[in-house]
Amino acid sequence: MSVRAEDVADLVIRSRRAVLPEGEGPAAVAVRRGRIAGLHPYDAVLEAAEQVDLGDTALLPGLVDTHVHVNEPGRTHWEGFACATRAAAAGGVTTIVDMPLNSLPPTVNVAALTGKRSAAAGQCLVDVGFWGGAVPGNVKDLRPLHEAGVHGFKCFLSPSGVAEFPPLDVDGLRAAMVEIASFDGLLIVHAEDPELLAEPAGPGYAEFLDSRPGRSERRAVELVAALAGETGVRAHILHVSSALCLEPLARARREGVRITAETCPHYLTLTAEEVPRGATEFKCCPPIRTSANREQLWQGLADAVLSCVVSDHSPSTPDLKVPDFAAAWGGISSLQLGLAAVWTEASRRGHGLGQVVRWMAANPAALAGLDGKGAIAVGNDADLVAFDPDAGHTVDAATLHHRNPVTPYHGRTLRGVVRATWLRGRVVGDTPGGEFLRPSPAGARSPGPERATEERPSP
């Protein structure tokens, strides 16, 4: 008689609502040496050092948030790796990928990436990957950054908000794409056409919204799609806020262009109509738009034109959020709240946890080339979340782990509470166990989000 090795687990977690790629249902997940070693019936008899039974609390894969501005080093008083990764874990996020700007120096060459890894070392409670930046004059740095392990390159087409990270013009965009295509990398784009942006005509939200119209996003998406088609690069549109982007994205995909897109919890949750006077914690670029637009974004997700929902957590100190929409810092803090915010709205629209997991875990993992993340599957890292989908809670900004207590979700009642988070089979506590990630080699990758989302939602 031999006991199968996978049956002698370090940990077994049982849930009547385990969210697996093939659907939601009762299961027992066996964990061995930090990885998912086996998936079994809920009531299977399994040997393990530790057993956890979640009952009706759902078990999800740890979320993968590919759009987080940590700001350390250089602007650590805005947000740092210790606070950001603590907030992530509390929100059910076990992997973040850090944006190349708002920290100092920006991650636009290997020396800056090395500095960022040094700054983050020993502080991270969840796993961390890094994006590089594509800025004017750094085409020669892109391949070395790729070889040093960035997940891809972010660029702007309009001013970024910080002087040290300037935008690319059309020629610069094409040159970056040609270079990135030469090693089959990924370009991620903040897509607003600067020619269609203006200075706000006044301090209110209406004037701010008018100054950044949806057609600016649409025209930028059309440019990126055309150049991605021309150069063959893999491109991804960040934080789609305007539903005007959906048609050109869908058309480009039909034409075979390698382009994907994401949106963010705030565009799916908040609306321009409800922004209180002077409440610049609601300011971000591109802006939160009308409720009608919000419904079209939900349709874009249902149609898989948008494949990822990630936070664009972009905090600042409260003093930069002056009550003037023309002058305030543009960025929304929500790393800890994304799952509950999206689940609140998704469940209202008839989407299940499986769909939310696809948008917030599986597809972002595929985007960033993170094999072994984003799904409860044998061989994957045992990054897991106990999530009570029916519990409600009212957000108090002061109790969040974000460094600064500024968020537009303050006072909102959200559905869903994270009860526990495991990283590689260990409950995330106070001991930093996060690792630095690199993308898996292209040949070994699972299908990108464009394919993964074309399946129908599981029942």
Ligand SMILES: [Zn+2]
């Ligand atoms: Zn961002």
